Amino acid sequence: MQGVVGAFHEIDTTVSAIEDLKKKKLGDVTVYSPTIRHELERAIDAPQSVVRRFTLIGGLVGVSFGYWVAIWSSTYWPLVTGGKAIASWIPYTIIGFEVMVLVGALSTVAGMFINSRIPRLSTTSGYDARFSGGYFGVFIACDASKAGQAEELLRHHGAVEVWREA
């Protein structure tokens, strides 16, 4: 993807660059950081993650399947054990709970993968190995006409290095 990348060593300069870029509307901004920082989250102001929907749907599917498989098996092999009803919902709550946790948690992971667009075979354009270490990165997706302005803005805010991605 075409654009400009700036590498920052300080978080406050990164935050001010992000805020300025958002004001100037030069292009979509992607921020790279070695860890989660609330300052960056506030500056980016991205919408809430939709992973929670995957969790909810996975949990509901799991609990339904857990109860269903226990009830269906019991009615298919109707042997009385322990003087309980053929389909006893109290002991089957354990099965329902465990399968809810299993499917709900795996759906959460699936939701994270789908929304984060991983796994991918390579790190995409704009990424630099320093961004998992001690540096913060700001990538602006823009064409050549706005690249100069973006470069200037990043340098102005204190980027230690700025480069273009073809």
Place this chain on the structure above:
Amino acid sequence: MASVGEGIRGPNIASADVQLPAVRDYEQVDREIIATLGFTKQWFMGLSVAVLGMLIGASAWIYQIYWGLGQAGYEPPVMWGNFIITFVFWVGIGHAGTLISAILFLFRAGFRTSIYRAAEAMTVFAVMTAGLFPIIHIGRPWKFFWLLPYPNWRLLFPNFKSPLVWDVFAISTYLTISTTFLYIGLIPDIAVLRDKETNPTRKRILAILALGWRNSDREWRHFAKAYLFLAAFSTPLVLSVHSVVSFDFAMALTPGWHASIFPPYFVAGAIFSGFAMVWTIIIPMRKWFKLEHYITLNHLDATAKVVLFTSMVVGCAYMIEFFIAWYSGVRSEQEFFWNRVFGQWWWAAWIMLLCNMSLPMSLWSQKLRRNPTWLFVLSLFINLGMWFERFVIVVPSLSHEFEPWQWGSYLPSWVDMSFLIGSFGWFFMWFLLFVKQFPVMAIAELKEIVAPRVKHGNDGGHH
């Protein structure tokens, strides 16, 4: 977290305020944690001992498959012995990891950050170890899949009302979720290793394992939410797993087992033993890897308080068992509990009471809570005591049921002991292999604690 460390870093610091004053920047975290991955002579020696232990267990298994389950010291009425004792022991050990990574995460307990990765790995390997024992115990391990209650046409009845079937669901779910939780937390750290790796083959492997992670705001946003929900799922799962294990006993009418106190008693015991094993692992680790400034005395102090608390819960459960036996007026229960402490198995019960109830009371002393040598020694006693707790639950009950003519004894054979040694070898082998391939501390989470560089004055540690 305003002004962390300013005047509040006293000797009896609240656990939520545990900080890392000697860690200055992100580069230091990368450098020092990645340095732990280097191979050393001591590591090779440790791995050799673990592999040897595992081979002892594997040889015993081959011997037992050839000669039959009778080699393991089983004779009526005690048909559950070392295998089930060791199974429950390892499942219990496996509890602290997810407790630390999930429950303490939800409670925002600061001392968790430095120790949770080691504890999570410990959990996965402990549950892997535990899972072997039901398979060993069925005698014909190649038929282990019969444990799974799937619909079939071989006249096997899938009994969903059986606690043993609940156990299969609980343990397999726990292993799957613990492994997933461990791996998800590892992804950003594997990306750090990938970016620093110079060997092309290893770099390629790490790139595959990192799934193309690149630390973007999109990835972190979804990662944080997914991690929160995984923690939220894991929290009740931790509590349910050992409750379900306790149902293996509590659902039977056997004296000493048929008690409604079993689920909380088992859960508290599991957390207690799990934290002890965390000490057994992290106290030598912090010394050998020179990580004393990451796992500080404040961290150990905070974990010691958890151990003290769970020891008291476990001790309370022991006493309530005796009280209920006396108060119920049921003769068989009274006779059984008298026999437990003054009869045939008195020595096992007193080892349990000494290690799990008495010695941990030393942790009321702040000086001892902050003494790594004492905590390490205590952890060994607690591991011993918790194995004997399961011995005291399993063997005396089965050997001393309602009918005196049924009473019997149990003596673990060399095969049993070999399996016990083998389980420790198997567990430590995996753990030692893990610590040289992946960061034993969560690099990305440690960086959350460390204040980032700022150009225009320090932000005072506001995160």
